[in-house]
Amino acid sequence: MNVLLTATQLHEGVRRLAGEINAFYGQQPLVIVGVMTGSLVLVADLIRQLEMPLRVGVVQARSYRGNATVPGELTVHAELLPELAGRHVLVVDDIFDTGQTLAALLEQFDRLGPASVRSAVLLRKLGRQRVAIAPDHVGFEIPDAFVVGYGLDYRDEYRNLPFVAILDPATLDEESPR
Ligand code: 5GP
Numbered sequence: 001m002n003v004l005l006t007a008t009q010l011h012e013g014v015r016r017l018a019g020e021i022n023a024f025y026g027q028q029p030l031v032i033v034g035v036m037t038g039s040l041v042l043v044a045d046l047i048r049q050l051e052m053p054l055r056v057g058v059v060q061a062r063s064y065r066g067n068a069t070v071p072g073e074l075t076v077h078a079e080l081l082p083e084l085a086g087r088h089v090l091v092v093d094d095i096f097d098t099g100q101t102l103a104a105l106l107e108q109f110d111r112l113g114p115a116s117v118r119s120a121v122l123l124r125k126l127g128r129q130r131v132a133i134a135p136d137h138v139g140f141e142i143p144d145a146f147v148v149g150y151g152l153d154y155r156d157e158y159r160n161l162p163f164v165a166i167l168d169p170a171t172l173d174e175e176s177p178r
């Protein structure tokens, strides 16, 4: 396992993200929607550095079980989301890979009548994008490799690593799509 981003670098990156978001929204109330489960750690670190009146909700965008990068269905549990109509919404995800997850989420939230919908991701993988939209705030751009840690999993493990590491491709199961 090769460390790509240390805990110190992640801390700096999240501080940078928070700075951008604070500068953009000022004191306008904001609803953060974290895409579970990968954004759990980012959301926890990020929201403590945001200075506007804030609400937090979550949605689930699930890959097919066991598969690492196949975009899955979106599961929106209304009871886990505050009211979005008329509010500024910031969708927070762990990684922008092909972009299909984020594109689908933004489209879905648009239908709920928010004042605005924007996005922030910790990582953006270069050379994989398949959609027209790009995240508004990006913590780090990374090469096309499978990464784990700081919320990101492989088969539900490794989320608790305080750093981001490249998982050796030999470790990835053959059933996995990459
Ligand atoms: P998308 O391709 O739709 O942008 O990303 C789909 C999802 O695949 C991401 O939200 C993330 O959960 C997962 N994913 C994409 N690349 C990686 C990666 O390198 N590591 C991990 N752990 N998950 C990834």
Ligand code: MG
Pocket: 035, 036, 037, 038, 061, 093, 094, 095
């Ligand atoms: Mg995800």
